[in-house]
Every structure is written in C-alpha cells, then in structure tokens.
Amino acid sequence: MTAYNTTELMICLAARSLEDGSTVVVGTGAPCAAAMLAQRVSAPGLMIMFEAGGVGAKLPTMPISVGDSRTFHLGLYAGSMAEIMEACSRGMVDYAFLGGAQIDPYGNLNSTVIGDHDRPKTRLPGSGGANDLASLCWRTMMIMPQDARRFVPRVDFVTTPGYLTGRGARERAGLPPGTGPHKVVTDLCVIGFDEETCRMRVERTHPGVTREAIAAATGFELIWPDDVPVSEAPTDDELRILRDEVDPYRYIIGRA
Amino acid sequence: MDTTERGSGMLFADPDPDAARAWFRTKSRRLESKVTTVRDAVRELVADGSYLGVGGFGTNRIPTSLLHEIVRQGRTRLGVAGHTSTHDFQILAAGGCIDRCDVAYAVGLEARGLSKVGRRLFETGALQVTEWTNAALAWRYRAAAMGIPFIPARVMLGTDTLAKSAAVVINCPYTGIPLVALPALYPDVALIHVHRADAYGNCQIDGITVADEELARAAKRVIITCERLVHTDEIRAHPDRTRIPWYLVDAVIEVPFGGYPGNVAGEYFSDETHLQAWMAADIDDASITAFVDRHIRATADFGEYLALCGGLARLQALRAEELMSIPVHEGTRP
Numbered sequence: 399m400t401a402y403n404t405t406e407l408m409i410c411l412a413a414r415s416l417e418d419g420s421t422v423v424v425g426t427g428a429p430c431a432a433a434m435l436a437q438r439v440s441a442p443g444l445m446i447m448f449e450a451g452g453v454g455a456k457l458p459t460m461p462i463s464v465g466d467s468r469t470f471h472l473g474l475y476a477g478s479m480a481e482i483m484e485a486c487s488r489g490m491v492d493y494a495f496l497g498g499a500q501i502d503p504y505g506n507l508n509s510t511v512i513g514d515h516d517r518p519k520t521r522l523p524g525s526g527g528a529n530d531l532a533s534l535c536w537r538t539m540m541i542m543p544q545d546a547r548r549f550v551p552r553v554d555f556v557t558t559p560g561y562l563t564g565r566g567a568r569e570r571a572g573l574p575p576g577t578g579p580h581k582v583v584t585d586l587c588v589i590g591f592d593e594e595t596c597r598m599r600v601e602r603t604h605p606g607v608t609r610e611a612i613a614a615a616t617g618f619e620l621i622w623p624d625d626v627p628v629s630e631a632p633t634d635d636e637l638r639i640l641r642d643e644v645d646p647y648r649y650i651i652g653r654a
Numbered sequence: 655m656d657t658t659e660r661g662s663g664m665l666f667a668d669p670d671p672d673a674a675r676a677w678f679r680t681k682s683r684r685l686e687s688k689v690t691t692v693r694d695a696v697r698e699l700v701a702d703g704s705y706l707g708v709g710g711f712g713t714n715r716i717p718t719s720l721l722h723e724i725v726r727q728g729r730t731r732l733g734v735a736g737h738t739s740t741h742d743f744q745i746l747a748a749g750g751c752i753d754r755c756d757v758a759y760a761v762g763l764e765a766r767g768l769s770k771v772g773r774r775l776f777e778t779g780a781l782q783v784t785e786w787t788n789a790a791l792a793w794r795y796r797a798a799a800m801g802i803p804f805i806p807a808r809v810m811l812g813t814d815t816l817a818k819s820a821a822v823v824i825n826c827p828y829t830g831i832p833l834v835a836l837p838a839l840y841p842d843v844a845l846i847h848v849h850r851a852d853a854y855g856n857c858q859i860d861g862i863t864v865a866d867e868e869l870a871r872a873a874k875r876v877i878i879t880c881e882r883l884v885h886t887d888e889i890r891a892h893p894d895r896t897r898i899p900w901y902l903v904d905a906v907i908e909v910p911f912g913g914y915p916g917n918v919a920g921e922y923f924s925d926e927t928h929l930q931a932w933m934a935a936d937i938d939d940a941s942i943t944a945f946v947d948r949h950i951r952a953t954a955d956f957g958e959y960l961a962l963c964g965g966l967a968r969l970q971a972l973r974a975e976e977l978m979s980i981p982v983h984e985g986t987r988p
Contacts, residue, residue, distance in 0.1 A: 426765045449788060450711045450738065451862030462926070463764045465711030465738065465864060467919035467976065476861045479738070480796060480868060483789035487808060506813075510785065511776075515818050521776035523762025526738065530789035530809045556814040571812030572823070572832030649765065 400637050404585035406651050407604060408541050409435060409640060410632035412495075412583040415539065419443045422493040423482060423531050426464050427650055428541045429495035434460070434644045439636055447491065449527040451477040460645055483527070486534035489574070494531035494538045500553045501542065503597045503618050505560025505579030507532070508553035515555060528558040533573050537580035544584035546617045561596035586612050588629060592621050602629040658832060661819035663784030666733050666754050667705050669803045669837040677874050683901045687853040692956060695877045695905040696723040700843050705733035705754075707795070707839075707873055709846030709866040712740030712764065713916035713924050715859070717847040717879050719909045719956035725749030726950055735841060736760035737791040737865060740769075741916060744932065747772040748942045749950070754782040756839070758791050766926075767933055771942045785818040786810075792865040794839035799871030806833040844873030847913050848898070849921070851880040855903025856889040856896050861919035863897055870898040876905075881921055883908040911960055911969050922972040928963050 402410075405428065412432035416422060418441035424430045430446075434457055437444045447453045450465030454474030461468040470476040485491055499522055500508035509528060513519030532538045538560070542548060560579045562568055569575050581601070582589040588602040599621035603612065605628055612620065632640075645651050690698075700706070710716040721742055724732070729751050736743060736757035743760040746752050748771050761772040775781045786794070789809050797805035810816040811823065811834055822835045846866050848857040855878055859866065870876050878898070883906070889896060912918075915925035915932075935945035953959045960969065 450714070450864050462766070462924065463711065463713055463740075463917070465714040465862065466917045466924065467714070467861060470861055470919075476863075478863045478867065479788060479792045479865050483792065483809075510815070515785075515814070516783075517779055518777055521761055521773045523768070524736070524757050524759045524785065525787040525815050526759035526762070527788040529787040529813060529815050533809045533811065556812075558815075559811070559813050562812045568812065570832075572808060572834070573811050574808060 410636045420492040421445045423447045424495045491535045494535035502553045506556045507558040508555045510555045510557040532558045540582045544586045544615045550617045659823040663820040665820040671801045688906045692723045703731045704842040707735045707841035707844045707869045708742045711738045711864045716742045716916045717845040720845045721745045722950045744769040758786045758788045795868035795872040797838035798840045804835040841873040844876045847879045850884045852886040854900035857898035858895045859897045870902045876903045879909040879912040923976040
C-alpha cells in the first residue's frame with residue numbers, strides 16, 4: 399500500500415462521497431481536486447460547475463482561479479455567474495463544495511473576519527460565492543483541517559450558513575427547505591450532522607486516529623455514535639490518479 | 655411588504671430607478687466612434703469619488719490598463735464593488751485609490767494567497783465596508799440593468815453577512831416566505847476588458863462572461879478595452895455574439911494584452927511569476943508603494959509596463975501556455 403499525506407486522504411475521502419450523475423459547484427484547491435478525482439474514479443458523470451460560469455469542462459489540470467480558462471476548457475457551457483447561481487437557486491445543483499477558515503457545531507462557516515467586523519484583528523477574503531452556494535445547493539460539503547482554533551463553539555462571524563442555530567433555523571430564515579451541510583471531511587475524521595439537533599456527529603475516523611485526538615482538535619463536543627467505523631485508506635489507484643492526473647504539479651497535495 | 659430585518663451596512667449607490675432613467679435618457683444611442691485612449695477615457699470618465707464596477711474575475715479578463723491609469727492619474731476616494739475582485743482590488747488598494755467597498759470577495763487572491771495592503775485597509779478602518787456575496791452583487795447589477803430598485807433572492811439570509819450588508823429582509827407577497835431584497839447597484843463607471851469591440855462599442859467576449867453583461871447594463875458609464883478593435887462588419891456577421899451592445903458604451907480603446915498579468919481566455923495565461931512579484935512586494939506600505947511607483951507611476955502607459963515585465967517574448971510565452979501547454983487529452987479520460 400502506498401503511503402499518503404493527510405491532504406491526499408481528505409481529497410480521496412471527499413471524492414468518494416460525490417455521486418455519479420450529480421452536479422457540484424467547487425471552489426479552487428482541495429474541493430476541485432476531490433471533484434476531479436471523483437470524476438476519474440467513481441463518478442464519471444459528475445458535472446463540475448464553477449461559480450464564474452464554467453460548466454462541464456474537461457479539466458486539463460487544476461485551475462488556479464475558479465474563473466480561469468481551464469474552468470471551461472472543452473466545456474459544455476461557458477456561461478455567467480448569474481446562470482450558475484440561478485441554477486443553484488432553482489434547485490438544480492446537488493453539492494456545494496467549500497473550504498473554510500472557521501466552523502461551528504452547526505456547520506456555520508466564517509471566512510470574513512477574525513475579531514470584530516468593523517475593526518477586525520484579521521480580515522479574510524469574505525463570502526465570495528460561499529454564502530450563495532451553501533444557501534442554495536442541496537448539500538454542502540466542506541474540506542478543512544481540524545484543530546481547536548478552526549472548530550470553535552461560535553464563529554466570529556457567520557459568513558456562510560450551516561444549520562444556523564439548529565433544526566428549522568434555515569427554513570425560518572428563508573433558506574430553501576431541505577438544504578444544508580452534509581459532510582465535513584477533515585484530516586482526522588469524516589463528520590456528518592445529527593438529524594435532530596443539526597450538530598456535528600462523527601461518522602468515520604481516519605486510520606490510526608483516536609477519539610481523544612479528535613476531541614483535542616475540536617473546541618466543542620462532537621456527537622459520537624456507539625459504533626464509528628474507520629475510513630478505508632486511499633487506494634493505490636486513487637493516489638496514482640490524484641498525483642499523476644489531478645494535481646501533477648502538487649499545488650494542493652504537495653502542501654501537506 | 656413587511657420589513658423584518660435590515661443590515662447595518664451603508665448603501666454606497668442610489669438604487670432609485672427613476673434617477674437612473676433620467677441619466678440613461680441622456681446617453682447617446684447614435685452609432686458614432688468612441689475610440690479614444692486609456693489616458694483620456696480615465697481623465698474624462700473617472701472622477702475622484704466615483705464608484706467603480708470592474709469586469710472579469712479578479713485575474714481573468716480584467717481591465718488592467720484602466721486600473722493602472724487610475725493609479726497613475728492619482729484618483730482618490732473611489733468606491734468599488736468588490737465582486738470577485740483579486741488583483742484588480744490589489745492594484746487599486748496599492749495605489750491608494752479607494753475609500754469604500756461593497757465586498758463579496760476582496761483581499762484574497764484565490765489559491766495565490768492574500769493582499770496584505772488590501773487587508774490592512776480593512777483592518778485599520780481606512781475603508782467603509784458593506785458585506786455582500788458574489789451572487790448578491792451580480793443580481794444587484796441585474797436589478798439595475800432591469801431598471802428596478804431591488805431584486806429578491808434567497809441568499810445571505812440568517813447570516814452575519816446579511817447583518818453587515820445594506821440589504822433588507824421582506825416577506826414575499828405571494829408565498830409569504832422571507833426573501834432578501836437586494837438593492838439595485840448602478841456604478842458610476844464600469845471598466846471592462848473584452849476580446850473584440852468595434853469603434854461604436856459592440857463587444858464580443860470569448861468564454862465565460864462572469865457578471866459583465868449585467869455590469870455593462872447597470873453602470874452609468876462604460877469604458878471598454880479590447881484585445882482587438884474590429885470592423886463593424888465583423889460584429890454584423892455574428893450579431894448573436896454581441897454581449898455588450900454599443901448603446902451601453904462610452905469609450906473604446908484597443909489594448910492588446912490588456913488583461914495582463916491575468917488570464918484572457920484563448921489569448922494568454924496569467925503570469926504567475928509577475929503576480930508573485932506583486933505578492934512579494936505586497937508586504938508593507940513602503941514596499942508596495944515602491945513597486946507601484948516603478949511599475950505604474952514611472953511608466954508612461956500600459957505598453958511600457960508590458961515592456962518592463964518582459965515584453966513580447968514574455969507575452970508570447972504566456973500565449974503558448976494558454977494555447978499549447980494544455981494538450982486536449984492530457985489528464986482527461988474518455
């Protein structure tokens with residue numbers, strides 16, 4: 399079995415949860431790599447969309463920007479941001495696939511500020527399309543490394559909606575019913591969301607990762623079902639395709 | 655309609671459609687040449703305090719020559735729609751040109767990193783900031799393009815992004831569901847780089863249009879730079895390809911490689927080396943000011959900037975990267 403790093407593991411596990419024939423809007427970096435890998439391994443009919451307007455490209459290599467020319471290279475449609483966002487709003491996009499700086503137990507994401515909004519300690523880029531995609535796509539997938547600074551009881555700023563304050567809160571706010579966070583893939587485990595409370599629930603731990611290590615890397619209580627299976631490690635085939643075809647220049651996987 | 659919640663952010667542009675109609679009524683619809691120079695277009699159409707909308711997507715099909723000229727002419731107190739803005743925002747921030755921002759995405763440079771100078775504008779309170787999202791700003795342009803004061807949508811709801819926006823939550827008069835009312839955004843000036851335009855301002859764009867069709871219809875004035883100025887017969891041969899028609903446009907300038915150091919689809923890829931040089935300089939005010947002095951203020955025009963960055967040889971290499979280093983079958987499985 400080939401050795402792998404945690405970024406490769408996150409990308410491989412995230413890729414496995416994207417179904418063939420579904421539509422996904424991806425951000426640059428790990429989310430895009432996961433979608434490209436899924437397309438080549440388990441979901442050849444996965445339709446990748448980029449918020450700037452590119453749809454169904456034969457991605458020759460990892461885009462640097464979600465609006466660069468690779469995002470519609472040999473694509474089916476070179477549209478507009480409004481068209482992509484409106485497809486999401488119509489209910490035609492299954493997955494939003496995002497990264498994030500800070501996340502809370504309900505899957506609310508912060509990518510705007512650390513500290514007070516008006517005089518922030520650190521200004522981050524802002525929502526971009528993340529709020530839109532997580533508001534409108536059916537399921538929101540997230541990839542992010544797990545530590546107690548990122549997994550916090552309350553985010554400094556809710557840039558992008560998860561389940562907000564719990565069950566029913568999205569619908570009360572006016573977000574489309576039936577939408578919300580689906581999975582968070584971290585470097586330690588795969589997390590889902592409890593149906594009753596809408597709080598994070600551990601679904602799988604990564605090989606060799608203990609419950610204690612996960613608890614120590616989380617700033618709040620995670621729900622632990624009685625039986626938590628261990629994720630299957632990346633296969634040789636997944637790793638080969640990820641390294642040779644998806645990210646040959648190691649822009650993403652080389653950084654781990 | 656009931657108002658249930660209102661963001662605390664400032665509205666930087668008047669959403670009144672009748673004020674906009676009075677303006678648009680005065681715009682020429684004649685077929686007349688609008689060909690000018692970058693210098694004259696910026697001098698005549700961009701004033702201190704103007705609110706700008708920038709086309710493209712951060713480092714993709716951005717109107718770099720116009721952004722540089724704004725810095726060169728020392729425009730100040732500009733407002734900007736931080737709509738998918740990355741290097742475009744970095745230029746205006748480094749040039750000391752802006753004092754307010756409707757932000758969906760600024761400061762960030764996507765996978766490349768962050769602009770420290772842009773970031774400091776937010777952290778020191780030098781900017782007035784109102785939060786939005788990418789879709790919200792695209793739809794705000796669309797509302798303006800439609801000549802209506804707001805457009806309802808289902809984003810931002812329930813979040814701090816809404817709380818720090820200037821949006822209002824209303825109840826739908828038909829279904830009763832909560833909706834965000836996004837105010838029309840009429841920028842004073844749109845700056846857009848396209849592949850081809852004729853002298854009247856009929857524009858063709860290859861590939862994704864991002865939000866440029868909406869932006870061109872929303873802005874009071876539109877400045878177009880194009881890779882190539884073409885005869886109107888070329889426009890008339892393919893009228894379906896006109897993304898921005900002439901009656902929206904105030905100025906047309908041919909600027910080959912006008913999206914450099916960004917990517918222009920089918921023309922040239924982004925110059926990652928030069929963008930890294932920007933990032934390396936973008937660490938403190940002194941360093942970025944020296945960089946901007948050398949690359950923008952000390953160059954007479956965009957042509958001199960291109961020469962400074964490696965000239966034709968470099969541009970041809972980027973052209974090769976865009977056109978040939980992406981073999982059709984590499985990395986794709988049937």
